[in-house]
Amino acid sequence: MSDLQKLIDRLRQAPEYASQVVHYRHLPAVKAAWHALDAVSAPLRIALKGSGIGKLYAHQAQALALLGTGENVGITTPTASGKTLIYNLAVTEALLADPKAHALYLFPLKALAQDQLKTLETWFASLDALNLNAAIYDGDTPAAVRAKLRRKPPRVIITNPDMLHYGLLAFPEAWREFFGHLKYVVADEAHTYRGVFGSHAALILRRLRRLCGEPGPQFIASSATMANAGEFLQQLTGKAFTLVETSGAPREGRHVLFVEPTGSPYTAGAGLLHECVNHHIKTILFTKSRKITELISLWVQESAPKLAKRIASYRAGYLPEERRAIEQRLFKDELSAVISTSALEAGIDVGGLDACILVGYPGTMISLWQRLGRAGRGKREALLILIALPDALDHYYLRHPDLLFGSRFENCVLDPGNPRLLDEHLPCAAAEEPLTAGDWALFGPGAQAAAARLTRAGLLRETATGDAWFSQRKQPQRLVDIRSADEPYVIKSERRGTLLGHVDAARVFKECHPGAIYLHAGQTYEVTALDLETRTVLVAESRADWYTQYTASEEVEILDLAPGQLWRTSREAFTSAWVRVRVTEKIVAYERHRVRDQTLLSEHKLNLPPRVFETQAVLLSVPDRWRRECRDQGLDFSGGLHAAEHVLIAALLTQVLCERWDLGGLSTLAHPQVDQPCIFIYDGYPGGVGLAEKGLQVLETWARAARAMVDECDCEDGCPLCVQSPKCGSRNQPLDKTACRLLLGALDRQPARRLQVPEPPASQGGNMATEKPEKIQSAQTTPTQVLSADVQTEKQPAALPTTQEFRWLVFDLETQKSAAEVGGWDKAHLMRMSVGVVFDGLTGTFRHYRENQVPELIQDLLAADMVVGFNIDGFDLKVLSGYSEFAARIRTFDLLSDIRQTLGFRLSLDHLGQHTLGRPKTAEGLQALAWFAAGNWADLEAYCRADVEITRDIFRFGLQFHYLLYERQGQVLKLPVAWREAFPRVTDR
Template sequence: MSEVNKIDMFKNDVRYRENIAHIETIPAKKPSFKKVDNLNQKIVDYLDSKNVKLYLHQAETYESIKDGEHVIITTPTASGKTLAFNLPIMETMIEDKDATALYIYPAKALSNDQLHVLENLEKELDIKINPRTYDGDTPREDKRGIREKSRIVLTNPYQLHLILSWHHQWSKFYKNLRYIVIDESHYYKGVFGSNVAFLIKRLKRIANFYGSYPQFILSSATLANPLELANRLTGEEFKLVDNDTSPSGEKDFILYNPFKNYVRKKINNQAAPSVHMETENIFMYMMLKNIQTLCFTVSRKTTELIAMWAKKDMNQVKGQLAHRIAAYRAGYQAQERREIEDGLKSGKYLGVTCTNALELGIDIGSLDAVIISGYPGTMISTWQQAGRAGRSNQKSLAILIAFENQLDQYFMNNPEFFFDKPHENAIIDLTNPILQDAHLLCAAKELPLQRGEAEKYFGISQDVIDKLVDNKDLHENHRGDFMYPYDDNPAMDHSLDQISSEEFKIMNNGQLLETMERSQVYREAHEGAILINKGDTYVVNSVNLKNGYVNVSKEAVDYHTMVLNQTDINIKKKLSKTKYGDLTIHFGELTVSEDYFKYKKMHFSKVIGTYPLELPPLKFNTKGLWFTIPKRVKDTLEDMFPNEEEVFAGGLHGAEHALIGLFPLHTMCDRFDIGGLSTNYHEDTQEATIFIYDGYEGGIGICEKAVDVFIDLLNSTIDLLENCQCQSGCPACIYSPKCGNDNKPLHKNATKYILKYMSDLISKNIPEEDVKAEVIIENEVIPDEFDEAYELYEKGDYSSSKDVLNSIISNDKKHAPSLALMARILYEQDQKDIALLFTKKALSSDRSNEMANELEVLLTNKPQKETVELKSLDDVETLYEEAYDLYEQGDLATSSEILENLLDFDDKNSEALALMGLIYYHSGMFPKAIEYYKKASKINKNGEMVKELKMRVA
């Protein structure tokens, strides 16, 4: 039976055809060629020997590179991008015996694959370039030879990040550096992309130091903003080559919906379909038909599960095929990854489950089919994964299996949107202050920073350098250069994959299993969690948060775990508000606290037990958007549904979930890159509020972009709910797979009402096409407000001055002049304890503030207590007792200082919150006392201090 017939059989199989939502047949395409003049004779002979004619886009790429332009190529998978940029580089290598080139790949698998291509070119062209891979797997004894002899070096950002400070060992290579190739550049988005952009600018600075100004060549999948991405990554202007003139075979792209004929009701006799089981069934079908298949999944855990299930089932059906199944994901040892890569190429493996680690351009010519289990989050990834099948012009098959979530179901119900959807913008944020600081320290370690270089190479103002000097992170020498003053390498402390540099080691009987960062440990490797690694299950026995270790033991279990968490948000600083008609979307800096308080044991979708967790909260500062819903909406909903509880809360919660679910439709992000919170009342806004925020320290630009496309996001969310057939909410509309509140409360009809209310605010009396965004930068009004507060203070109107200052501080909690003036007023009102608290806040924001420094002298007549570094809940209890004793003695300022330190570590400590509320009460700041009572009573209304505070504020 031909491969074509075997592939066509699937869509007609009675077991699967009823769940097919759409089949898009992508026709075969013929090539267009172009002859290139003046090619080096060795190149001509090589192409003739291989019977290769250059496609039109390859010729255009070659000519642009030879003209000295920076080039980005964005043609699809298997269109010959690699040959297009390798030819001009090889020609330069032939003509200039000293020329060097650096190839940067986002994954080791891809660099290993391309090394073989370059080695073959070296042999065929009879030139000496000694191409070598230089990464964490390179043997130590080989590294010196590579540095001295290799003219083409292949590496990845992780290795480059660590070795840039050793540039003196690479002086010959950098001096002759002609080309920097950044392959799969669409991969550089979000946190990783933002880090790599800073890294490339550090690399440019090193090359310039050695007198070279290399030409950049980028290859990428199709993007909405390729030129912007190339510029942000490198700081250079680019020529775009995007017209694909290569041939391709016919491909059937099937949208497969396990939920097509399933309607979720309040009482269901029919069990909900399992996407994982459906994926395994189709994966098995393909292998039993001898169709070599890659199965992409959305998580490492799912990759392992489906391979494990398939091996077990294949042993029962056709045992000789079980050993031809493998799982592939990040975290495996290098030799394990390479064995699977080679096994795919040779045909040893018939079916491989994988994460997006195999999404990149490894050439696997024999693949017939790709299964994509769950929408990968972007159209770019979707088409990259689908492109793994169908090389060499043969007919191929791609199947997207939909989860029961908002995005997947939207595509199943709108196939024309899926196939016509333009590709996304790749978001890189170069304004994240944590990333800026980290890379400036790395740059200063590599070479002392001269004044003006931060702006020239990184677009960062001198003020940031000055702050690093003030904090003793940098030192200014006698020449005015800024040096890193310590012996360590700051690159070792800064991970490119995350903003936090904390790494936990997962240990089994003293052996390293894998590594994770802290938030991943909280989600996947908390005490009692089940980890899956290479098909084996491990139980987490203990977590050492202080030393960064997780101890596990191998154990066969038939359940998995899911963690629950609660989120709290404080608005640190309002940056802007955007008005669409009568709807206002705020954007600003937020402090997010996530409390992981329990987890569930689950057998498939059945809960078999719930267990408490004792973990300190995760706190981070980020950026996000928010909007408020007025009380009249709550009143209307309660009138509409008089016999139902938590209608308004369920509507807010549902709107939050549904909007977040469709975020990736409009911004290039993963649904897990963002978080949200909905609340009936928020202290900072004084109204019901929905927050959506970047899930990374400092923010990475996702929500800032979402503000610009908010109308489209709102309209598609309304459309999603209108077309969902469920009765009261389901994963396809308002449920969220990562909801820390176990998807409670939720109310579908209230959600629809709230979203429609927002839409009406936008378009009320205004045709939709005439709605314009009015953007107001909120912190630009602060100087005028402060001048007003100061004038009122000078007139002796302390009460009005404090009102204005409170307004400023609610917008910007670190506005030192306002904090200092508030302290001065409190001091003059003889509230010295609380005045000292505001003085310290002012000085922590700006140590040079003159008024705060004067007040510190006036208010401080005893040695400062050394701040205790909190490491455990025992420390919290000790500090609380100390704060309580000081409160009893009347030393409110020191007590509040200790409580602030305590609450930074454990902001769910109800007794500490209540004690802080009592301090505010005794200082005459009654609104703050009420605010802290609300926080404390929400956690534990029966606490001793909570009851005392309640009695005071009542």
């Protein structure tokens, strides 16, 4: 009897385990379905046979045949079914047929890329083809090697979406030849491109397609099984796919145990891992959090010190070199077991594994079978153990095990039309190659509105002819983080200063707040400081016997109905809608709980800034009838509403491919904008990624699954298996299971009826901030009221109107001395005015002033509601400050300052006059100095007046057309201005 069978018998028969094993199933072995090698060319057949491959699996031959006809192919067969061989064969055929052809391999993880490079190098060597080579181009590639690869690209580049974004697309000229001859793009582990990361990847692939031109490369996608693979892959790439879904690969038998522990599931996991190692079963144990990964590793090593060196923990947040070392130890059989988060879920080659233990259902069917597929590779049977957590979703599947063994999988969701992401990627695309109207179809329905939004914000520049858009920034790619919304925080040892790991901004307040217990590589640390400015977490080693749990508060503000439909079950039941919301989350406190028995030890308040973001949500509003129904039955309506929120979040995980932490929820007795009780279930990512939208589309099955979770739990008052949530920021209070059942019954009672709602105004899309000049309020004071006693004798000019209309002037002056004569531009107050010219926007007249009239000039300017000038703040007022301190009180609008704020650089008045008005300046400043020295007042005043006219006409042009024109790198571009919005009271004579 094998060691594996001995272990299975013990777990099913020994008293300490048998009562906890609630389900056992043996999945029989599957025989291979073979196909001859005639799907590949003769050179490849010879190389395959030399490698011991005399036949192909049926699905491999099917995929190769489809690729041969030019189809984009998605392969969704199970783990270890030979998907890699499919794309390696197809790519090799293309490279041999066309000496100029290239291929691009995309992997979500660097470790997968390393595995693939070894495979390709071995394969190319077997072909004895000198012109076939591959190389990795990622963040770990030395700069000198990157430069060499750019100069002479290999036939196959292996990279990840991050480096495609930062290192290839950002330098289109360097990669022009590679893009121009790109035959295949391979996206391995394509199911990982979901949510925000997947939405970024989808836009990156569209940018790649733009640079490749038409017809562009073929796509090969390797993915786990999902419910909507064809739809998902089309969303990811923008291309239609043909799917290969039925595997012809053989598979050894698998033993599956479902465990419902009587005590802590984590203790049970540690015990079962110990049993596996004692039976010489090489095991991987998956947990659902970094903290639990470290705790189980610590417990196993403490209970069995002799095994400490044979067991390791593995998770995100470790440094890359730490993870690579663990992978190598696994591959070389130096480890008997590894405890991991989802970081080892992907197909990194770590050698043969015999058993897989899951502490908790991982949240999705895809993750479940990807993790279980890590064990039993080769010709050995495998053991798969699922330990249920005290969680509604875990026990839902524990009671319905057939759902896990059927063909039902979740939908995979991404949203390349997310306005926030479009706002980030369109400037990148424009920097790579100017955008045109022909690109809107490639980037989706929201692209044109996003381009208009970005143009108003100054991030895109429209040409004068309106047929192209350029990026304002040179390399906007550097500002876009595709893995998270914000730059991550670094975690450092307070004593040593060494880097321990990283944590993203969305998790830092929850996991690394001051006082939090942080676990790393089996060591316990306490967070001593959180520096928001430097994004640094400092930790100190600790012997604490407690763990920490945060408390949160949240608010949801409805911004508008999202584009779509309103759903209603009946007039007296729930009304449901897809809405755009602003969520404010705040971590307000944390609790210390003793590790061994979870006893609450203490509570501590926190003062951390809130996290505010806009996203999408399902809104379920509940008529007061159900409040009265609960009251009449003696039920807690508030507790029922709160419990329903928890269960709906758990149930949505059975419909949509996401994790509990990807969703948020809020229940309230009286939302101020709805004026009745309601529940919000929202996407936990800024902008949303389509989770709420998909939930509304499957509302009936979603509601049915939620009701089943409550109905099928045997508890009386509610428990972690039904209505309690492990992530509740309100400590699961209040909750009322009976009231929850009543409300979910109302939601599930009738089929949904759709009611159309109007689209929101186009201006409501996205949240791009637009910089506008500050509005200037009308002045109500006269010059004599403003000026102090020493200038009160100066008389107000007779031309000043007494009207209360908005009075605006345009002003410019010339000086008697140059900057060099007074010691620099910072001494402008010493340069002395020669002439000044004012245009009055209300009267349409000009007034000329010389130096002896400066007091009258200052009164004239002070009496205006606004004085428009070009560099008036930086120069003209400084010159006037040499005469009176009251020059600083003049209310100005500086065109140069506003333009520089938008563009980030200066433009001259002459430049703007030429391109916007077709009229350059009449002379230069040095000539004006010469005219003054010669006493040529006529030419001097005419020149100053001409500058005022150009400034006035530029201002008028911006008011009327909302843009100016300027030239940049040979292109005449539009510079958007918001002057009419800022100054609605400006009228012209």
